[in-house]
Amino acid sequence: MWTIEAIFIGKxxxxxxxxxxxxxxxxxxxxxxxxxxxxxxxxxINRHLGAQEHFQANHIFGQAMMMGIVMSFVFAxxxxxxxxxxxxxxxxxxxxxxxxxxxxxxxxxxxFAPLLITNFVAVGIIRAIGDTRHSMTINVLINGINLxxxxxxxxxxxxIPRLGVQGAALAVGIAHSVGFFVTFYLLRxxxxxxFLSFRELASPRWESFKMLFKSGLPTTIEQLTWALxxxxxxxxxxxxxVIVLSTHTLFVRIQSLLSMVYMGFSLAAMxxxxxxxGAADSVLAYRMARxxxxxxxxxxxxxxxxxxxxxxxLITIFTADPQVVALGQMAIFFFAFAQIPKxxxxxxxxxxxxxxxxxxxxxxxxxxxxILEVGFNWVxxxxxxxxxxxxxxxxxxxxxxxxxxxxxRFAGGSWRxxxxxxQK
Numbered sequence: 317m318w319t320i321e322a323i324f325i326g327k328x329x330x331x332x333x334x335x336x337x338x339x340x341x342x343x344x345x346x347x348x349x350x351x352x353x354x355x356x357x358x359x360x361i362n363r364h365l366g367a368q369e370h371f372q373a374n375h376i377f378g379q380a381m382m383m384g385i386v387m388s389f390v391f392a393x394x395x396x397x398x399x400x401x402x403x404x405x406x407x408x409x410x411x412x413x414x415x416x417x418x419x420x421x422x423x424x425x426x427x428f429a430p431l432l433i434t435n436f437v438a439v440g441i442i443r444a445i446g447d448t449r450h451s452m453t454i455n456v457l458i459n460g461i462n463l464x465x466x467x468x469x470x471x472x473x474x475x476i477p478r479l480g481v482q483g484a485a486l487a488v489g490i491a492h493s494v495g496f497f498v499t500f501y502l503l504r505x506x507x508x509x510x511f512l513s514f515r516e517l518a519s520p521r522w523e524s525f526k527m528l529f530k531s532g533l534p535t536t537i538e539q540l541t542w543a544l545x546x547x548x549x550x551x552x553x554x555x556x557x558v559i560v561l562s563t564h565t566l567f568v569r570i571q572s573l574l575s576m577v578y579m580g581f582s583l584a585a586m587x588x589x590x591x592x593x594g595a596a597d598s599v600l601a602y603r604m605a606r607x608x609x610x611x612x613x614x615x616x617x618x619x620x621x622x623x624x625x626x627x628x629x630l631i632t633i634f635t636a637d638p639q640v641v642a643l644g645q646m647a648i649f650f651f652a653f654a655q656i657p658k659x660x661x662x663x664x665x666x667x668x669x670x671x672x673x674x675x676x677x678x679x680x681x682x683x684x685x686x687i688l689e690v691g692f693n694w695v696x697x698x699x700x701x702x703x704x705x706x707x708x709x710x711x712x713x714x715x716x717x718x719x720x721x722x723x724x725r726f727a728g729g730s731w732r733x734x735x736x737x738x739q740k
Contacts, residue, residue, distance in 0.1 A: 317459040335417030337565030348539040358444035378516025384437030392429035428489030462491035534674035545685035582666030589670025616659035623652040654712035661719035
């Protein structure tokens with residue numbers, strides 16, 4: 317839906333497109349922090365469900381939701397009060413409109429943050445424990461409502477005032493608020509594998525929080541490091557100029573859509589690995605992991621071919637700006653080939669999360685984000701002058717090296733030695 321929203325915003329102006337794109341990058345940074353509770357809870361819950369320990373699974377879910385609710389209010393205040401400072405990354409001389417659009421979008425979404433973020437945590441856990449049919453239903457509903465409201469509020473159809481960027485943010489907030497109440501209904505009516513107990517929600521337990529942080533904090537640091545690194549890279553693009561920022565934002569929006577595909581396989585791999593290990597079936601766990609790798613390899617080759625063959629059509633969906641279209645067509649080869657290692661790395665990382673090898677993923681991401689995404693991208697942007705080509709070329713190199721190291725880690729069998737249940 318963010319991709320479709322970007323298409324509508326692109327029709328308003330290239331500056332609005334760039335500003336909203338950066339606002340979404342900022343939101344993703346904050347969402348990464350929530351992964352402590354989403355991933356941490358999912359790993360523990362999958363093991364409990366595999367062992368048929370449903371009471372313990374519900375307890376962990378309630379504790380995770382409690383922390384998610386608290387964080388939702390903290391984030392709402394930070395988004396609203398800090399928006400004007402966060403968007404100083406965009407040079408005022410380049411485009412005041414881009415900065416204004418970003419601030420407007422982030423502040424409007426902040427008004428709905430308590431419901432939006434709480435629902436993000438709940439649906440994230442539901443998805444990661446294998447109830448993907450219900451998480452799909454919730455998100456189809458949310459995005460369907462968003463799809464209907466977005467053009468109406470942006471362009472002022474049916475007598476409604478033309479709200480532009482603010483209209484896009486209102487559509488997001490209203491849709492996710494509806495989604496929150498649907499999720500709440502499913503959780504209370506026992507329609508999914510976990511039950512939302514008010515007693516567990518209102519009874520904090522320090523030992524459970526320690527387990528959540530221990531399981532989820534490495535993934536949070538990993539994803540937060542990656543998100544911050546990408547925000548820094550977006551800042552580099554903003555410093556180069558609005559055309560480069562708009563082109564980079566366009567690629568990021570396409571990337572976000574593709575990442576949903578990769579995430580599906582990654583979460584499936586993590587869920588199956590966790591449940592099979594909880595049931596002490598390491599043979600099936602390994603077989604499922606290899607199947608996920610092979611299917612993703614075939615799928616990503618088709619994605620790369622589509623990106624290259626239909627590059628102009630894809631770019632013009634987002635914007636008609638001739639400079640952005642021209643630059644995008646030239647740079648899409650770098651973007652397309654970056655998808656191969658990115659897709660494969662997502663799946664093997666999901667398998668490693670399922671076995672609990674989280675610190676490895678965390679340190680690997682920290683090292684490569686600092687060296688390549690932040691460090692070498694700065695050199696390529698401001699010393700070598702590679703611009704958008706350098707940004708996606710460096711990301712391709714980053715993902716390729718990390719994929720190779722993760723695959724060696726998984727195939728080498730070190731995770732088998734670390735999991736006692738695999739020795740049964």
